[in-house]
Amino acid sequence: MSRAGNRTGPTMHDVAAAAGVSQATVSLVLNDASGTRFSEETRHRVQDAARQLGYRTNAHAKVLRDxxxxxxxxxxxxxxxxxxxxxxxxxxxxxxxxxxxxxxxxxxxxxxxxxxxxxxxxxxxxxxxxxxxxxxxxxxxxxxxxxxxxxxxxxxxxxxxxxxxxxxDEELGGYTATRRLLDAGHRRIAMINIGIPDDDALPAAAGRRNGYLRALADAGVGPDPRLQRNGEGEVAGGYANTLELMALDEPPTAVFCANDRTAWGAYQALDSLGLGVPDDVSVVGFDNQETLAPNLRPGLTTLELPFxxxxxxxxxxxxxxxxxxxxxxxxxxxxxxxxxxxxxxxxECPLIERQSVAPPNKPRNRKPEKRRKP
Missing domain, CATH: 3.40.50.2300 (Response regulator)
Incomplete structure (x- = not known):
C-alpha cells in the first residue's frame, strides 16, 4: 500500500493536544453534545484547533451513535x-x-x-x-x-x-430609526410603510409602525395621521407617497421609509422637486440592502436585518x-x-449610519412646484 494510502489525517487526540484540553472535551464540543457546558473560550479553542489541523468528524460514527x-x-x-x-x-x-x-x-x-x-x-x-x-x-x-x-x-x-x-425585532428597528431622526432635531417625521400594518400576516409592517409611534410618544411628539402612508415596499410607492407628503401645507423634514426600495423612491421624488437629501429632507431606510443602500447618493442610513x-x-x-x-x-x-x-x-436590527440624516433645515414657505417623473 502506498504511503499516501496509510494517512488517516489528524485525530481527536491531536486536536485535544493543540487546544490544551482533554479528548473527551473535544468530542463533546465538536459533536454539540446536549447537557454539556463549556466556556466560549474553550469552545473556540477546540473549534480553531480542529479547523487549523483539518480535523473532520466521523460522519458514519455519528449516524450509528445518534x-x-x-x-x-x-x-x-x-x-x-x-x-x-x-x-x-x-x-x-x-x-x-x-x-x-x-x-x-x-x-x-x-x-x-x-x-x-x-x-x-x-x-x-x-x-x-x-x-x-x-x-x-x-x-x-x-x-x-x-x-x-x-x-x-x-x-x-x-x-x-x-x-x-x-x-x-421589527418594533425595536422602527423605534431606532425614528429615534435617530428625533435625535437629529426633527419633529415633523413621516413614515412610508411596506404594507397595511393592521394585516396580522405582516408583522414587519405592524412592528415597524409601532416602533415609529412609540418613539414619537417617548419624545412627546403627537402622531400626525397625514404623515403616515402605506405602500407596497416598492420604488414607485416611495416616489408617489413622498410627492404627496411634500405637497402638504406643513411637509415633513424627515421620512422614515420601512424598506430601502421605498427610500430609493423617496430620493427620486425629492430630487424631482429640487430638494436634497439630507439638506432639505432627511431619510432613513430599513433592510440595508447591499446592492442599494450604500450606492445611493448620499449613502442611506438604514437598519440592517441580522440575517x-x-x-x-x-x-x-x-x-x-x-x-x-x-x-x-x-x-x-x-x-x-x-x-x-x-x-x-x-x-436586534443594528443601525447602519451613512450620510442621509442631518438636522432640519429652515422650513420652506412654498409648496414644491417642479416635478419630474423618475
Missing part, C-alpha cells in the same frame, strides 16, 4: 432568490458546519407539492432537524411533517404556535432539539402566536 444523518435540512419558499438569501444561508450553513453537519438547502419557489416532497426526502434521510425559512417576515402555515424532527421557523412565525421562531445571526441561531435551536419533536425551548423575545407555546426570538 441515529441521524450528518445534515440539517433548510427549506425556504423564495429564500434562495431573495436579495438577502446569501446571508441567511451563510449563517445557517456556518453554524451547521461548526457542528460537523452539512446544510441541505431546497428552494421551493412557493410550490407546496415540491415542499412536501422535499420534506419527505429529508426525513427519509434522517436529517438532524429542519430550518423552515420565509422570504420575508410574515405568519406562515407550517407543514405538519415538521413535528417529526427538531424544527425552527426562520424569518417568519408559525401560525399554529407549535414551533419556535427566529425573526427580526447571518438569525441563520446561526436557527441552527443552534435545531441542535438543541427545539420544536415539536424536541424540548420546545423558549426564546427571549415576544410570545409566539399560542400562549404557553414556543416563543419567537427577536434579534
Amino acid at each position: 441515529g441521524v444523518a450528518g445534515m440539517i435540512g433548510f427549506v425556504g419558499d423564495f429564500v434562495a432568490t431573495a436579495p438577502f438569501a446569501g446571508k441567511i444561508i451563510e449563517g445557517a450553513q456556518g453554524r451547521a458546519w461548526e457542528a460537523g453537519l452539512l446544510l441541505l438547502t431546497v428552494n421551493t419557489g412557493g410550490d407546496k407539492a415540491l415542499e412536501k416532497s422535499s420534506l419527505e426526502t429529508m426525513l427519509s434521510y434522517k436529517v438532524a432537524g429542519v430550518v423552515y425559512a420565509g422570504m420575508y417576515h410574515r405568519v406562515l402555515e407550517v407543514p405538519e411533517a415538521l413535528g417529526e424532527v427538531p424544527a425552527v421557523v426562520l424569518n417568519s412565525r408559525d401560525r399554529s404556535g407549535r414551533l419556535p421562531s427566529i425573526a427580526p 447571518v445571526e438569525m441563520g446561526r441561531r436557527a441552527v443552534e435551536l435545531v441542535l438543541a432539539g427545539s420544536g415539536a419533536a424536541g424540548s420546545g425551548a423558549a426564546g427571549s423575545g415576544a410570545a409566539g402566536p399560542r400562549a404557553g407555546g414556543p416563543r419567537t426570538e427577536l434579534l
Whole structure:
C-alpha cells in the first residue's frame, strides 16, 4: 500500500493536544453534545484547533451513535432568490458546519407539492432537524411533517404556535430609526410603510409602525395621521407617497421609509422637486440592502436585518432539539402566536449610519412646484 494510502489525517487526540484540553472535551464540543457546558473560550479553542489541523468528524460514527444523518435540512419558499438569501444561508450553513453537519438547502419557489416532497426526502434521510425559512417576515402555515424532527421557523412565525421562531425585532428597528431622526432635531417625521400594518400576516409592517409611534410618544411628539402612508415596499410607492407628503401645507423634514426600495423612491421624488437629501429632507431606510443602500447618493442610513445571526441561531435551536419533536425551548423575545407555546426570538436590527440624516433645515414657505417623473 502506498504511503499516501496509510494517512488517516489528524485525530481527536491531536486536536485535544493543540487546544490544551482533554479528548473527551473535544468530542463533546465538536459533536454539540446536549447537557454539556463549556466556556466560549474553550469552545473556540477546540473549534480553531480542529479547523487549523483539518480535523473532520466521523460522519458514519455519528449516524450509528445518534441515529441521524450528518445534515440539517433548510427549506425556504423564495429564500434562495431573495436579495438577502446569501446571508441567511451563510449563517445557517456556518453554524451547521461548526457542528460537523452539512446544510441541505431546497428552494421551493412557493410550490407546496415540491415542499412536501422535499420534506419527505429529508426525513427519509434522517436529517438532524429542519430550518423552515420565509422570504420575508410574515405568519406562515407550517407543514405538519415538521413535528417529526427538531424544527425552527426562520424569518417568519408559525401560525399554529407549535414551533419556535427566529425573526427580526421589527418594533425595536422602527423605534431606532425614528429615534435617530428625533435625535437629529426633527419633529415633523413621516413614515412610508411596506404594507397595511393592521394585516396580522405582516408583522414587519405592524412592528415597524409601532416602533415609529412609540418613539414619537417617548419624545412627546403627537402622531400626525397625514404623515403616515402605506405602500407596497416598492420604488414607485416611495416616489408617489413622498410627492404627496411634500405637497402638504406643513411637509415633513424627515421620512422614515420601512424598506430601502421605498427610500430609493423617496430620493427620486425629492430630487424631482429640487430638494436634497439630507439638506432639505432627511431619510432613513430599513433592510440595508447591499446592492442599494450604500450606492445611493448620499449613502442611506438604514437598519440592517441580522440575517447571518438569525441563520446561526436557527441552527443552534435545531441542535438543541427545539420544536415539536424536541424540548420546545423558549426564546427571549415576544410570545409566539399560542400562549404557553414556543416563543419567537427577536434579534436586534443594528443601525447602519451613512450620510442621509442631518438636522432640519429652515422650513420652506412654498409648496414644491417642479416635478419630474423618475
